[in-house]
Amino acid sequence: MSRRRLFAIARKEVIQLARDPRSLVLAFLLPLLLVLVFGYAITLDVRDIRLAVLDLDATSESRRLVDAFAESGYFSVRRRLERYGDAEPVLVAGQASAVLVIPRDFAADVAARRGAPVQLLLDGSDANTATIAMGYADAIMSGFAADVLPIRDVFLAVEAETRVWYNQTLESRNMIVPGLIAVLMSIIAAMLTSLTIAREWERGTMEQLVATPVHRLEVVFGKLLPYVGIGLVDVALASAVGVFLFGVPLRGSAALLLAASVLFLLGAQGLGIFLSAALRSQVLATQAAIMVTYLPSLLLSGFVFAIANMPAALQVVSYAVPARYFITVTRGIFLKAVGLEALLGSLIGLAIYSAIGLGLAARAFRKEIA
Amino acid sequence: MTRLSPFRIRQIVRKEVRQLLRDPRSRPILFVAPVVQLLLFGYAVNTDVRSTPLAVLDLDRSAASRELVDELVAAGYFETVIQADRPRELVEALDRGQALIALEVPPRFSRDLASGRGAAVQLLVDGTDSNTGTIALGHARRTILAYSLEKGGLGESLAIGPRLEPRAWFNPSLESRVYNVPGVIGILILLMCLLLTSFSVVRERELGTLDQLRVSPVKPAELILGKTIPVAVVALIDLALITAVGTAWFDIPLKGSPLVLLAASLLFILSGLAAGLLISTVSKTQQEAFLTMYLVLLPSIILSGFFFPIHSMPELFQWVSFLNPVRYFLEIVRAIFLKGAGPVVLWPQFSALLILGTAGIAVAIRRFARSIA
Numbered sequence: 001m002s003r004r005r006l007f008a009i010a011r012k013e014v015i016q017l018a019r020d021p022r023s024l025v026l027a028f029l030l031p032l033l034l035v036l037v038f039g040y041a042i043t044l045d046v047r048d049i050r051l052a053v054l055d056l057d058a059t060s061e062s063r064r065l066v067d068a069f070a071e072s073g074y075f076s077v078r079r080r081l082e083r084y085g086d087a088e089p090v091l092v093a094g095q096a097s098a099v100l101v102i103p104r105d106f107a108a109d110v111a112a113r114r115g116a117p118v119q120l121l122l123d124g125s126d127a128n129t130a131t132i133a134m135g136y137a138d139a140i141m142s143g144f145a146a147d148v149l150p151i152r153d154v155f156l157a158v159e160a161e162t163r164v165w166y167n168q169t170l171e172s173r174n175m176i177v178p179g180l181i182a183v184l185m186s187i188i189a190a191m192l193t194s195l196t197i198a199r200e201w202e203r204g205t206m207e208q209l210v211a212t213p214v215h216r217l218e219v220v221f222g223k224l225l226p227y228v229g230i231g232l233v234d235v236a237l238a239s240a241v242g243v244f245l246f247g248v249p250l251r252g253s254a255a256l257l258l259a260a261s262v263l264f265l266l267g268a269q270g271l272g273i274f275l276s277a278a279l280r281s282q283v284l285a286t287q288a289a290i291m292v293t294y295l296p297s298l299l300l301s302g303f304v305f306a307i308a309n310m311p312a313a314l315q316v317v318s319y320a321v322p323a324r325y326f327i328t329v330t331r332g333i334f335l336k337a338v339g340l341e342a343l344l345g346s347l348i349g350l351a352i353y354s355a356i357g358l359g360l361a362a363r364a365f366r367k368e369i370a
Numbered sequence: 371m372t373r374l375s376p377f378r379i380r381q382i383v384r385k386e387v388r389q390l391l392r393d394p395r396s397r398p399i400l401f402v403a404p405v406v407q408l409l410l411f412g413y414a415v416n417t418d419v420r421s422t423p424l425a426v427l428d429l430d431r432s433a434a435s436r437e438l439v440d441e442l443v444a445a446g447y448f449e450t451v452i453q454a455d456r457p458r459e460l461v462e463a464l465d466r467g468q469a470l471i472a473l474e475v476p477p478r479f480s481r482d483l484a485s486g487r488g489a490a491v492q493l494l495v496d497g498t499d500s501n502t503g504t505i506a507l508g509h510a511r512r513t514i515l516a517y518s519l520e521k522g523g524l525g526e527s528l529a530i531g532p533r534l535e536p537r538a539w540f541n542p543s544l545e546s547r548v549y550n551v552p553g554v555i556g557i558l559i560l561l562m563c564l565l566l567t568s569f570s571v572v573r574e575r576e577l578g579t580l581d582q583l584r585v586s587p588v589k590p591a592e593l594i595l596g597k598t599i600p601v602a603v604v605a606l607i608d609l610a611l612i613t614a615v616g617t618a619w620f621d622i623p624l625k626g627s628p629l630v631l632l633a634a635s636l637l638f639i640l641s642g643l644a645a646g647l648l649i650s651t652v653s654k655t656q657q658e659a660f661l662t663m664y665l666v667l668l669p670s671i672i673l674s675g676f677f678f679p680i681h682s683m684p685e686l687f688q689w690v691s692f693l694n695p696v697r698y699f700l701e702i703v704r705a706i707f708l709k710g711a712g713p714v715v716l717w718p719q720f721s722a723l724l725i726l727g728t729a730g731i732a733v734a735i736r737r738f739a740r741s742i743a
Contacts, residue, residue, distance in 0.1 A: 026661070038668075038672055040687075041672070041673065041678075041687040042683065043678065043683070044500060044678060044682075045682060046679075088539075092705065092709045092711050093715045094705070109532075110532050116532040117535050118532060118534055119535050119536075120535065120537070121539055122537065123540060124538030124542060124708075125704055125708040126679070127417070127538075127541060127545055127546040127548070127549055128505075128546050129679060131419075131508075134536045138512070138534060138536075145532050158491060159518070160492075160510065160511055161491070161492050161493065162494075162510075163492070164495045164507070165494055165496055165497060166497050166498045167497030170497050170500045170507075174498075187664070187668070195657060291407075294561075295557070298671065299411045304677045305417060306501075306502050309420070310416065311413050313413075314410065328467065332467075335497075338466075342462075342465045
């Protein structure tokens with residue numbers, strides 16, 4: 001491989017990119033914009049759970065309990081119901097996620113220490129929100145019980161001292177933003193390069209390229225270089241947005257993050273070249289690209305749905321999804337401050353992936369030219 | 371508008387069907403890919419926090435400490451993956467992500483417990499995945515509290531105080547898959563509609579066959595309808611196929627009426643096709659169509675309520691999501707499947723889909739008519 005020819009191809013690619021301001025803007029601004037918009041828009045935090053209240057007791061005691069729910073910050077009282085029969089329509093129509101039912105003799109039962117049951121009806125269709133709401137309600141109720149019970153300090157035989165690591169407040173943004181960077185780069189990287197080969201064919205310059213003495217590896221690498229550069233800038237910009245705008249901590253080494261990004265980008269963009277060179281039809285290439293990168297990156301990468309929860313067979317499948325490794329790396333570096341040692345497995349995964357991506361790209365190219 | 375000719379529409383439909391099925395490579399994409407994807411992703415979309423990997427450092431090694439660990443594992447929420455000997459190993463297990471939660475039982479645990487002084491254990495939680503962390507922490511705390519009350523003989527005194535009786539309706543076992551599989555169905559159908567229609571007009575334009583169509587007596591509306599009908603049929607077959615597979619395979623109960631579901635599906639496909647046709651008539655080249663589709667797809671998924679709840683989003687994005695057909699489809703499908711809701715409750719979502727679909731197709735036809743005039 002000649003370094004001179006390699007850089008000549010890279011220079012040509014840069015010049016071509018610079019003359020096409022639209023794709024340049026797209027390449028630089030798109031990831032930034034998406035991180036900005038989605039980082040702001042999406043959250044998994046369950047706050048302000050919509051609560052409907054059916055207070056059949058209507059005493060100061062029952063109102064105190066309702067206030068305890070309202071003031072917790074986790075529930076917001078949206079509706080007051082009159083009859084038990086109203087609970088179902090409210091939940092079916094989704095006007096509330098939970099209904100708190102305080103029975104008629106609540107205050108009397110509390111005073112008599114007969115054990116006063118309070119019902120919480122949850123819309124279980126959204127299991128995640130319901131589970132979390134149940135936990136919050138439990139805590140609120142225990143607090144209320146401790147208040148009204150005469151035993152002041154309920155003695156606990158075993159106390160659980162909990163400490164949350166890496167993300168002390170359990171804020172979902174800290175989990176989403178590093179994941180988002182990885183997912184967006186997986187989706188965009190292949191797209192950027194799949195366009196460059198398509199462009200050569202469209203403009204008829206591919207034949208000229210074939211007629212020159214460049215080796216196919218030089219073409220593949222030369223074309224990749226500028227895009228890897230762009231991808232790195234994208235990662236850096238998106239990370240900056242995460243850190244400075246969303247307050248996500250970057251605890252680990254930024255250099256390691258960039259190094260891992262290079263590995264990832266080489267693979268993803270190599271794959272883009274392979275797809276567009278191998279499937280001559282643009283429509284097919286895009287269909288394939290979307291099937292291969294889009295949904296797997298979102299759903300099988302551990303971005304939202306934890307890989308540990310998947311059945312074993314699917315966990316094996318997820319090893320073929322590069323976003324999986326990249327997410328482990330971004331989250332590990334951003335939140336856990338782990339280094340090379342803990343990330344070795346993922347980095348090896350990324351290296352294998354990029355070797356495959358580049359190899360496929362080079363092979364497809366040879367067939368193309370022949 | 372002059373009257374449409376059913377004959378000419380039929381001719382366009384025939385041409386489109388031939389084009390769709392001609393390439394043998396595209397046939398599996400039409401009918402097999404959606405089913406395979408549903409089976410794959412149906413398993414993935416699971417937020418139930420069960421069998422969370424647990425690392426245990428038991429420095430006490432007593433019957434009491436083993437009992438505590440057994441209690442944690444017995445409920446099915448945790449699975450011991452690592453038995454550590456030194457604190458250092460707990461840190462490593464969390465750092466490497468081998469365990470998401472770690473329990474440290476101090477050496478004096480059973481003695482403290484027996485003496486009545488009160489014992490303490492340490493729980494370390496990996497907060498990287500905030501959702502799993504929150505739920506796993508809740509499970510662990512509840513289990514330890516129950517253990518603690520039992521050991522402290524406090525089970526009775528708590529029974530005299532006010533207590534909460536939670537009941538989950540519609541999905542008593544709180545399985546998240548039941549809620550999420552309909553989401554996957556919606557996304558897959560949207561993807562199908564976009565893939566098949568985004569290129570339909572723009573490809574004819576690039577190949578130059580649009581000119582041939584222009585000199586034929588076919589009217590723009592007839593052309594658009596003729597192009598849309600076969601895709602609608604394919605999408606409907608796909609939808610029936612993956613709904614059947616999804617409900618049977620993943621055991622998702624259909625409480626509502628299948629007819630209402632069919633009506634909702636037709637409306638959703640209509641709006642999906644409208645989105646694709648709009649992309650196709652707005653774009654000048656196939657590449658542009660591809661890029662636009664790529665960009666439209668992401669917000670359609672992320673702002674649909676599929677995995678990020680809409681009511682937690684900032685107001686502005688809640689407004690934006692009103693333009694997203696997937697949002698309405700998900701609301702409808704989840705309500706039909708799990709709550710058995712009918713049109714009486716769901717009419718706002720039905721009307722929204724109808725408006726988005728018809729308006730989109732009307733705009734697409736107008737733009738197209740102007741562009742070839």
